[in-house]
Amino acid sequence: MTAANALAAVLAFPAVAAAILALMPGYRATAWGNVAASFLTFVAAASLLFLERPAPGEYLQIDDLNIVFIVLNTFVGFTAAFFSASYIGHELEIGRLTPANLRFYHAMYQLMMFGMNLALVSNNIGLMWVAIELATLSTVLMVGLYRTHEALEAAWKYFILGSVGIALALFGTILVYMAAQPVLGEGQPSMTWTNLITAADRFDPAILNVAFVFLLVGYGTKVGLAPFHAWLPDAHAEGPTPISAVLSGLLLNVALYAVLRFKLLMAANDAAIAPGPLMVGLGLLSLVFAALMLYRRRDIKRLFAYSSIEHMGIIVFAFGMGGPLANFAGLLHMVMHSLTKSAIFFAVGSIAQIKGTQKIAEIRGLTQSHPALGWGLVLAILSIAGMPPSGVFMSEFLVVTSSFSRMPLMTLVLVFGLLLAFGALLLRMIGFAFGEPTGKDAPMHGSLAPFWLHMALVLLIGLHMPQAMVDWFRSVAALLG
């Protein structure tokens, strides 16, 4: 198998699977079909790591940067599909969903994976935009799946805010084309990423500046950066839980990837404004804002949605600061956050099914009633809050140390935000885990295997990061400048 075939497979598996799953009867078969397709996509993506890369084409490319995202994306896509297969049957039994809903859900799941994978491997800024839009629309439909008041409102809000964001991003994309066109000529070459980056220093810096602002606000809306984050908590709280895991773990990363690509373009032009300070500012704002909001949550999925905003803030801050160490930290933090947060959502899905509610006040004493789940949740919350020895601790530590020497004042804000969030999460964790168990005690359906797999990876990387991975991330960090 050559890398070009593997690349085609990463796109073809989800696309074909979406069509097949839309036609296949029976929810059990579609659920496992979804898992199988996700697994095959993951295998194809992982094989890209070992195969020699093809030269970038007109539309598609594989380089050091996007391969990190693709492997992570397909891996979490697979584990979330597995969790979903064990989880979603119960939603059918309690009558929240119908078999037709489920068929639609599985087809949309693969369509979303296709959109995200296409966005990551595209070598054309127009194609990337289309792919992100596709991924967004398919998630909108999944967020509205339960058709309750809340789900519809959440989906509508997500749709409207997401569309405005994506429209601004398109305007930014058009501006980039206009900056490139006098240099690279009309048509396709002026939208191809690999051409753009080599010629970026000859572009008109004024147009690039404005383009970047549009792109940052547009794609930043999808990253969930404050103050454009309003859709994120609702979308996470009201959709099916596997989708919350995928939204936090993957879709936010894909939008971040787009921001990073354009940041590279800005950095390649000496006369353009430095993109770093804008990203540092937005990142810190998101971090502190989300950390404060964590204290007032009453819904468990909303709590972790705000925690995602907080972590995206940290990641954008790290990438905004730039330099080999901060980029390394940002990249590591992104991977750790995806793994930990999706694991948390797997656990939360099971908890919500046991207790029949998402209200924080009604979830108590899990370590007594369900020891494995309860202690697992304690471990996961401690990890996401940044306690050692989890990988999140390591990446946050790297972010803080690298910023101390370069922007001490900003570091104070950063540490303040981190401590605030830590306090809020710890407070909630004690509530969930300890005390007298209350509320309903329905049997648990969701499999905990994906949860433990993610947590094991996070702890393993926190304790000892393999040398190959260190070298790999170091080279990507160098590429990011």
Place this chain on the structure above:
Amino acid sequence: MHDYAFDIAHLLAGSLVLVSFLLIYQDRLFALLNVFALQALLLAMAVAWQAYIQGAHHLYASAAIALVFKAVIVPWALHRMVRRLGIHRDVETVVGVVPTMLAGMGLVALSILLMLQLTAAAENALAREDLAFALSVILLGMLMMVTRRNAVSQVVGFMSLENGLILAATGAQGMPFVVEISIAFSVLIAMIVIGVFLFRIRERFDSVDIEALDHFRGERR
């Protein structure tokens, strides 16, 4: 010939901005849809004119899509939907018309100042002005989305925003066709989504007024 070409393009793009203002002060849903159809028609003409003066024949396709899809099918479908669902026919605003108009004027001034300044070095005056107008239409569409309460007028605001995007994309010389097609497609998909949503909302509530859903915002207690 060149001046003549420039003037007509300028006229059409300028009228799009003007119609955006008309959209802002409509207080009846049907009138709003009619004005939107007019804007789509103007867009189709603007795009077709660009296709003619740039000699870019693929742009005629974009013009045709704008004409058939946006100026005819979508307004017709929304008309039907409003009538069938018995939606409240008034446009409910969050902010009064006068402050909205003033804000709109401010946004247009901003976009023209920004874009003309920005592209001062570019030799193509047509592209510059088109871009300034396009940004105005985009910002006005966004303004409409935030100052309206009911779902249908938010949808119209969004489509008007998309009109601005298409104007910008055609003004950029030789922008690949892929992009125009994709814009058309995304609008199509977006419409399906919106349709699905409106009908679902109708299934559950007696109104497509977003305000009716509003008390669920934020935290459930």
